[in-house]
Amino acid sequence: VMQALPFHLPEPHSNLLRTLCKQIGEEPAREWTTALAASVTNMSERTLNRHFQQQTGLSFGEWVRRARLMAALMRLAQGQSVLRVALDTGYGSHSAFTAMFRRVMGVSPSDYFR
Template sequence: MTRQSDFDFSGRSVIPYAQDYCHGAYESWHTHSCAQLIHTLSGVIRVETRHGFWVVPPSRGVWIPADIPHALHITGEVKARVLFIEPLARADLPVACQVVSVSDLLRALIVSSLNLPSEYASGSRDERIYELILDEIRLMDTLPFHIPEPASERLRQLCQAVREAPQEPWSVASAAVKISASGRTLNRHFYQQTGMQFAEWVRRVRLLHALARLAQGEQITRVALDCGYTSPGAFSVMFRRVMGVSPSDYFSQ
């Protein structure tokens, strides 16, 4: 059963909230009548919806529109700062789930908003902070941390097998044998249902699996090999290409 959470926006269009989670915590399926931005200061949050997964590494955020059923899986000690946002606060707010970058300015504004009163005078500094938060949300860049879920049960089972054993080779040929299909058929149906080639989907699963483990302080070498990379160097090249920095630099920030 999906829980529904409602908020009172009569005094303000943005409601900030601080939430810390212990490793292994889980928030069962629920929805909000408003949009939501979850910004992680530490740890990793995996957001599950009916259409796939979004993995939020430290210092990033996830945007969840109103009325989207979702569940949260927590890895590591997560410090999260959350904004609940009235759906009509801006006409051009994002309309789909997405992992996003959080600018230094937006991060500072979120922290400041936690200490603001629930009601404020028109034209006041408090009002300007809330309005600037909404302006910054419209400028957030989308990050490739989404793992789409296919519709067919046969492909869903294949995807679950990949998530459970990302260290396996998982070539198109071997995956096709697992579902009793040709490689061409697998690629065609997988792309039709997810918008991604199977090999690209596997690479993204490995990256996000690695992010969750690195956030717990595991050694880069062990994580790289366990995720199917031939060497820590190959893993670091992939990580830098996607994240912009090396694994060690990212988690030392």
């Protein structure tokens, strides 16, 4: 049984930002910088950041981190290996992913699903 996710990932209301968020969800390993997202949406970085904050209550960077973590949690719940999940969600190594996971969740990925 999947544990409840530890947080909600707010969805922006504008179609442009929703499309961007969908793309991030489909490509969580891509390096989603503010500059890249701004060019994808044809906005300035400043405008992108302002709209993201207004519509989701989160900075763009924080939203991307949460989206990656949610993708990781779903994959781990399906039984995928920590290394595979780490690489598929944009982390360079098992240890980098585990450090982020422990910082955010308070436990290691393996302990979370015990």
